[in-house]
Amino acid sequence: MSVFTEIWSILSTAFSTTEFYTMIIESTAPILLAALGCAIAAKANATNMGMEGIMMMSALVAVLVSSALGGAGVGPWVGLIAAVVVGCILGFLVSVFAFRLKIDIILVGIAMNLICTGASVFLMYSITGDRTTTTSLISGKLPSLSIPLIKDIPVIGTVLSGRFVLTYLAFILVAVLSFLLFKTKLGLRIRAVGENENAAESVGISSLKIKTIALIISGAFGGLGGAFMSQCYLAYFSSGLIAGRGFIGLAACTMGSANPGIICLCCLAFGIFYAISMFSQSMKLFAISSYALLALPYAIVLIGVVIYSIYTRNKELERLRGLDSEEKTEQNKAVE
Amino acid sequence: MNKEKKSLFGKMDVEARFGLMRMGVAIAIGLGLAVVLIVVAAKNPGESLKYFFAGPLQILNPAVKSGLAWNYFDLWIQKIIPLLFTGSAVCIMFSANKFNLGLEGAIIAGGLSCAWVCTLLDGDMLAANANPVLCVILGLGVSIIAGALVMLVPALLEKFFNASTMVTSLMMNYILLYVSQHCLFATSLRDAKTSKYSNQWTEDVVLTAKKFLGTDFTMRYGFFIGVVIVILAWAFLFKTKWGYKIRQIGQNPHFAKYVGVSVVSLGILVQVIGGAIGGLGGATVILGNYNYYYGIEMTGFGWDGVTMAIFSGNNPKKLFASCAFIAYIRAGAQIMATQPGGPISEMTKIVEGVIILFLLAEQFLARTHRKMIVAEAKKKQALKLAAEVNE
Numbered sequence: 001m002s003v004f005t006e007i008w009s010i011l012s013t014a015f016s017t018t019e020f021y022t023m024i025i026e027s028t029a030p031i032l033l034a035a036l037g038c039a040i041a042a043k044a045n046a047t048n049m050g051m052e053g054i055m056m057m058s059a060l061v062a063v064l065v066s067s068a069l070g071g072a073g074v075g076p077w078v079g080l081i082a083a084v085v086v087g088c089i090l091g092f093l094v095s096v097f098a099f100r101l102k103i104d105i106i107l108v109g110i111a112m113n114l115i116c117t118g119a120s121v122f123l124m125y126s127i128t129g130d131r132t133t134t135t136s137l138i139s140g141k142l143p144s145l146s147i148p149l150i151k152d153i154p155v156i157g158t159v160l161s162g163r164f165v166l167t168y169l170a171f172i173l174v175a176v177l178s179f180l181l182f183k184t185k186l187g188l189r190i191r192a193v194g195e196n197e198n199a200a201e202s203v204g205i206s207s208l209k210i211k212t213i214a215l216i217i218s219g220a221f222g223g224l225g226g227a228f229m230s231q232c233y234l235a236y237f238s239s240g241l242i243a244g245r246g247f248i249g250l251a252a253c254t255m256g257s258a259n260p261g262i263i264c265l266c267c268l269a270f271g272i273f274y275a276i277s278m279f280s281q282s283m284k285l286f287a288i289s290s291y292a293l294l295a296l297p298y299a300i301v302l303i304g305v306v307i308y309s310i311y312t313r314n315k316e317l318e319r320l321r322g323l324d325s326e327e328k329t330e331q332n333k334a335v336e
Numbered sequence: 337m338n339k340e341k342k343s344l345f346g347k348m349d350v351e352a353r354f355g356l357m358r359m360g361v362a363i364a365i366g367l368g369l370a371v372v373l374i375v376v377a378a379k380n381p382g383e384s385l386k387y388f389f390a391g392p393l394q395i396l397n398p399a400v401k402s403g404l405a406w407n408y409f410d411l412w413i414q415k416i417i418p419l420l421f422t423g424s425a426v427c428i429m430f431s432a433n434k435f436n437l438g439l440e441g442a443i444i445a446g447g448l449s450c451a452w453v454c455t456l457l458d459g460d461m462l463a464a465n466a467n468p469v470l471c472v473i474l475g476l477g478v479s480i481i482a483g484a485l486v487m488l489v490p491a492l493l494e495k496f497f498n499a500s501t502m503v504t505s506l507m508m509n510y511i512l513l514y515v516s517q518h519c520l521f522a523t524s525l526r527d528a529k530t531s532k533y534s535n536q537w538t539e540d541v542v543l544t545a546k547k548f549l550g551t552d553f554t555m556r557y558g559f560f561i562g563v564v565i566v567i568l569a570w571a572f573l574f575k576t577k578w579g580y581k582i583r584q585i586g587q588n589p590h591f592a593k594y595v596g597v598s599v600v601s602l603g604i605l606v607q608v609i610g611g612a613i614g615g616l617g618g619a620t621v622i623l624g625n626y627n628y629y630y631g632i633e634m635t636g637f638g639w640d641g642v643t644m645a646i647f648s649g650n651n652p653k654k655l656f657a658s659c660a661f662i663a664y665i666r667a668g669a670q671i672m673a674t675q676p677g678g679p680i681s682e683m684t685k686i687v688e689g690v691i692i693l694f695l696l697a698e699q700f701l702a703r704t705h706r707k708m709i710v711a712e713a714k715k716k717q718a719l720k721l722a723a724e725v726n727e
Binding site for chain 1: 373376377435493497498499500502503504506507508510511513514515517518521522633639642643646679680682683684685686687688689690692693696697698699700
């Protein structure tokens with residue numbers, strides 16, 4: 001009984017504080033960026049396992065470039081651009097190794113994560129002499145944005161206004177990516193290559209080129225995600241900063257069947273449970289372990305992936321049943 | 337007929353020779369990169385390079401104090417042990433094309449369950465001290481079961497709901513990490529005094545380095561367990577009916593299904609076996625290094641398993657050499673990093689990643705490969721022609 005009352009007390013205090021809602025939005029944004037990056041690669045039938053490493057490397061580069069320019073004024077912005085460029089380069093490298101040198105793309109991703117983990121710590125140690133964080137560098141943060149009219153609305157204003165620039169960008173990019181995938185020529189080609197490479201080749205689309213473009217864009221999203229972590233979420237880079245957010249993005253992408261809108265909902269669901277687990281850390285709990293609560297968002301993703309799999313399987317079965325019944329009616333007609 | 341030159345590689349066919357050559361080139365590129373990184377980052381490159389390449393073998397150098405040199409050597413052995421376990425686990429799983437990445441979780445579960453058993457049997461919880469051998473055997477046995485159960489979850493989710501093993505196993509890793517933290521901090525496993533580690537168990541249970549035959553030489557029992565596991569994994573994959581079927585699934589799943597191999601149940605079997613080996617590995621590492629449990633972060637051993645499987649081409653027989661090599665450069669880098677002005681040991685990750693990429697790249701050195709095949713064919717033709725002329 002006390003477990004239920006404690007769950008109720010966590011939820012009631014969480015949902016009645018405004019910080020909780022801002023926490024949801026801020027923790028959703030980096031995962032959303034990672035998931036969108038995985039989505040465009042997934043639409044071209046490529047699993048970007050290297051997202052974790054790409055985010056790590058670009059997060060570090062953002063800090064280094066920004067601090068080289070003084071960490072104020074234009075510095076963080078140049079850092080952001082550098083992070084995106086590094087993301088693009090790493091995405092391109094993944095495509096080169098996977099499609100030109102013909103290595104299994106999952107193994108390329110694993111190797112990429114290994115290299116980026118090593119390289120980020122190596123670079124950080126070489127430059128700052130510190131092996132865990134870059135707190136000795138002044139790298140600054142990207143500014144928050146207050147929206148003129150919305151900020152005056154009592155409760156919603158404090159939640160929706162005053163968030164980081166990249167947070168807004170992440171949610172805008174959901175729409176942009178939807179438009180890119182479903183309304184442009186490039187999007188059509190990416191989806192065509194993802195559905196059936198040979199069919200796409202037969203109508204004159206270079207699948208190699210399209211997949212490379214998809215992975216470069218995927219890398220750019222990873223770069224934005226990395227910059228969010230080291231320039232918005234925190235103002236420095238540390239070796240455990242990304243903490244599996246790239247992998248969660250990959251899971252959210254699988255759960256949302258690489259569809260930007262559904263992915264956004266999945267990431268928000270993860271963000272809600274992540275915020276609950278973070279929020280409960282500051283509360284005094286007796287019946288529930290706060291450590292076990294940290295596992296909650298990951299368990300939710302696991303359950304979400306299972307539910308999605310059941311849903312797709314049922315849809316497939318229904319489709320097959322439909323085909324079956326059509327066949328039978330045709331047979332009956334033929335008999336008549 | 338047998339007038340071919342009997343060189344070192346004379347008996348090998350062209351594919352094996354090319355494979356060996358590509359491996360050599362990949363390792364040369366990796367080590368070259370390591371040299372460049374050390375020269376760039378180290379304050380005293382010559383000294384650092386010496387420790388990187390010869391660190392673990394300082395026992396051959398009489399100038400170094402013998403105790404220190406043996407410690408360096410022991411570091412090498414210590415780094416080999418987890419690789420032997422995780423390498424054979426991933427070799428078996430990848431042989432059946434199962435990209436289950438949950439080995440990390442199995443290792444955590446194995447270490448945790450083993451620690452639990454050891455504290456229960458030996459620690460403060462039960463006053464009567466149990467037999468240390470029994471304690472170790474029970475701990476390792478429970479860890480095998482725990483590892484297998486952890487891997488069974490993604491496997492069954494794939495069988496019943498067709499959920500992506502890769503994603504579910506990745507999530508399992510994080511869930512187990514936090515379960516481990518919960519057990520360590522919020523249950524009776526926690527040591528009330530230090531509050532950082534678990535309760536301790538007596539040194540008798542520990543499989544750490546023990547003096548060997550009265551010399552300075554130390555050896556770890558975990559190493560022998562690892563060697564046995566690798567041999568068993570090889571025998572399973574290459575000497576049993578199941579292993580043959582598993583390799584057939586890996587080569588061509590459609591054909592395997594057509595000839596009546598139960599692809600799904602063997603797929604589950606390999607993941608359970610992989611998890612069991614991973615769990616045992618996790619327990620061996622815990623018992624081999626500590627007399628308490630300390631599991632608050634990812635070990636990274638799970639990913640090492642993938643590296644080792646790639647290095648050995650899913651053949652456990654080649655695991656010894658590949659584990660020894662990777663452990664050697666890791667130990668060398670760690671020894672180098674402890675010297676003043678030495679670069680950080682994380683640079684080995686870059687080297688490993690680069691070697692993996694070049695080992696796997698099908699198109700890398702493809703032109704040389706073609707030339708080798710053509711040369712071989714021409715040679716055979718010439719021999720055939722010569723034989724015909726003689727007749």
